[in-house]
Amino acid sequence: MPKTTKKPIISTKDVHKKYHLGRNNFVHALRGVDLEINEGEFVALMGPSGSGKSTLLHVLGCLDGVDSGTVNINGYNVTNMSGSRLTKIRATQLGFVFQGFNLVPILTALENVILAVEYAGKVGRREKVKLSREALERVGLADRARHRPSELSGGEQQRVAIARSLVNNPRIILADEPTGNLDSKTSDEIISMMRELNKTTGQTFIIVTHDTDVGKRCDRIIHIKDGMVI
Numbered sequence: 001m002p003k004t005t006k007k008p009i010i011s012t013k014d015v016h017k018k019y020h021l022g023r024n025n026f027v028h029a030l031r032g033v034d035l036e037i038n039e040g041e042f043v044a045l046m047g048p049s050g051s052g053k054s055t056l057l058h059v060l061g062c063l064d065g066v067d068s069g070t071v072n073i074n075g076y077n078v079t080n081m082s083g084s085r086l087t088k089i090r091a092t093q094l095g096f097v098f099q100g101f102n103l104v105p106i107l108t109a110l111e112n113v114i115l116a117v118e119y120a121g122k123v124g125r126r127e128k129v130k131l132s133r134e135a136l137e138r139v140g141l142a143d144r145a146r147h148r149p150s151e152l153s154g155g156e157q158q159r160v161a162i163a164r165s166l167v168n169n170p171r172i173i174l175a176d177e178p179t180g181n182l183d184s185k186t187s188d189e190i191i192s193m194m195r196e197l198n199k200t201t202g203q204t205f206i207i208v209t210h211d212t213d214v215g216k217r218c219d220r221i222i223h224i225k226d227g228m229v230i
């Protein structure tokens with residue numbers, strides 16, 4: 001089975017990011033972030049509220065650009081990449097899981113996953129359904145495929161979101177407080193499931209969390225404070 005290699009799949013060098021609020025006002029959210037994460041690692045990103053965790057995750061996920069520094073994702077220098085190439089990288093190399101699940105409420109579990117397949121490119125209807133069913137099976141939700149989010153528990157909704165994040169077989173999965181809305185038992189199940197996926201597929205996981213129990217179950221904890229890795 002794939003193990004952690006010494007090859008960095010993510011690296012950043014001196015990354016700065018400011019959020020501008022009007023002409024002379026800004027928040028300096030990232031202040032020189034240097035980071036290396038190896039392929040197959042299962043890491044936690046921890047730090048106080050407002051320290052820049054979500055900002056960093058958005059940068060690593062190519063959802064947001066930087067003001068200076070460089071960002072490399074799976075061999076691509078994404079720092080100054082154009083919108084359409086970034087969209088492609090986001091859809092094929094990266095999976096996202098959020099605290100609030102972010103499922104489309106009027107779609108079934110299966111349809112939510114299918115949406116991610118469609119986003120990644122052209123695949124026939126049959127193939128889309130097949131891939132999406134397989135992803136739901138991998139998170140143990142094959143029997144909930146026709147349920148809408150409101151007909152699922154929080155833990156189940158998060159598992160649908162995880163199925164959606166992995167359906168295109170990305171090398172990297174970024175999760176922003178994936179257990180933040182779940183009780184401790186469900187939280188434990190979700191982390192166990194992610195760990196299992198990490199072991200079997202060798203996918204790299206970066207998990208933002210405030211929960212020290214989650215941190216303990218990771219290979220490594222990256223601490224961030226005031227926009228810097230410490």
Ligand SMILES: Nc1ncnc2c1ncn2[C@@H]1O[C@H](COP(=O)(O)OP(=O)(O)OP(=O)(O)O)[C@@H](O)[C@H]1O
Pocket residue numbers: 019020021027029047048049050051052053054055056
């Ligand atoms: N869209 C935005 N516009 C302006 N400022 C922002 C924006 N997003 C975040 N910030 C600011 O940037 C800093 C870092 O925010 P970020 O959301 O990355 O923190 P965080 O570590 O994820 O915090 P939390 O644990 O509360 O989620 C904070 O000071 C925040 O107020």
Ligand SMILES: [Mg+2]
Pocket residue numbers: 053054055
């Ligand atoms: Mg955050």
